Amino acid sequence: GAGVSQSPSNKVTEKGKDVELRCDPISGHTALYWYRQRLGQGLEFLIYFQGNSAPDKSGLPSDRFSAERTGESVSTLTIQRTQQEDSAVYLCASSLALAGGKNNEQFFGPGTRLTVL
Amino acid sequence: DAKTTQPNSMESNEEEPVHLPCNHSTISGTDYIHWYRQLPSQGPEYVIHGLTSNVNNRMASLAIAEDRKSSTLILHRATLRDAAVYYCILRDGFAGTYKYIFGTGTRLKVLA
Numbered sequence: 423g424a425g426v427s428q429s430p431s432n433k434v435t436e437k438g439k440d441v442e443l444r445c446d447p448i449s450g451h452t453a454l455y456w457y458r459q460r461l462g463q464g465l466e467f468l469i470y471f472q473g474n475s476a477p478d479k480s481g482l483p484s485d486r487f488s489a490e491r492t493g494e495s496v497s498t499l500t501i502q503r504t505q506q507e508d509s510a511v512y513l514c515a516s517s518l519a520l521a522g523g524k525n526n527e528q529f530f531g532p533g534t535r536l537t538v539l
Numbered sequence: 540d541a542k543t544t545q546p547n548s549m550e551s552n553e554e555e556p557v558h559l560p561c562n563h564s565t566i567s568g569t570d571y572i573h574w575y576r577q578l579p580s581q582g583p584e585y586v587i588h589g590l591t592s593n594v595n596n597r598m599a600s601l602a603i604a605e606d607r608k609s610s611t612l613i614l615h616r617a618t619l620r621d622a623a624v625y626y627c628i629l630r631d632g633f634a635g636t637y638k639y640i641f642g643t644g645t646r647l648k649v650l651a
Contacts, residue, residue, distance in 0.1 A: 465641035530582030
């Protein structure tokens with residue numbers, strides 16, 4: 423079956439522009455996660471969704487970052503007024519249930535590489 | 540703050556077993572221990588997870604200390620394809636919050 427997909431695979435933008443990153447999770451997965459990975463570093467947790475709800479937004483780096491999920495499916499991560507420090511690979515993952523217990527294996531997408539010039 | 544501590548890097552010879560350690564002294568009673576790995580230029584992939592008992596699957600084994608404050612991922616025969624960054628992670632937060640703190644992981648280098 424289809425895995426997690428993300429689009430675009432690469433995005434180059436100018437400082438100050440807004441960008442939207444899309445994630446299509448595996449069908450039926452109720453939980454969805456966004457991470458950021460800067461070059462040579464580990465994964466930085468950003469936000470998770472249970473259904474269409476994001477109970478904890480404290481991981482978002484600033485108020486320029488926002489995320490939404492609709493139809494318990496597609497999710498969009500939006501970065502407004504991009505800055506050079508936003509350059510990173512943005513990874514999306516989904517799981518059958520919320521992580522921590524059983525049925526919680528996260529399946530990752532290939533990521534979107536964002537470059538802010 | 541990261542809830543797990545791992546060595547930055549390790550090396551192994553091909554065809555030999557590899558033991559990747561992880562310390563998680565602040566683990567709570569209901570936290571599962573998860574291991575993921577990230578091959579070069581790819582997203583992370585699930586390896587194994589456990590709660591209290593040792594676990595085996597086709598990829599690896601997970602040995603969990605009796606006090607659950609540490610665990611070890613065991614690759615029985617390392618191959619060149621196992622060269623990756625291995626992350627040991629716990630569910631972070633209280634019930635209702637489900638952050639995963641990946642940390643920087645252990646970079647495993649497999650020598651031919």
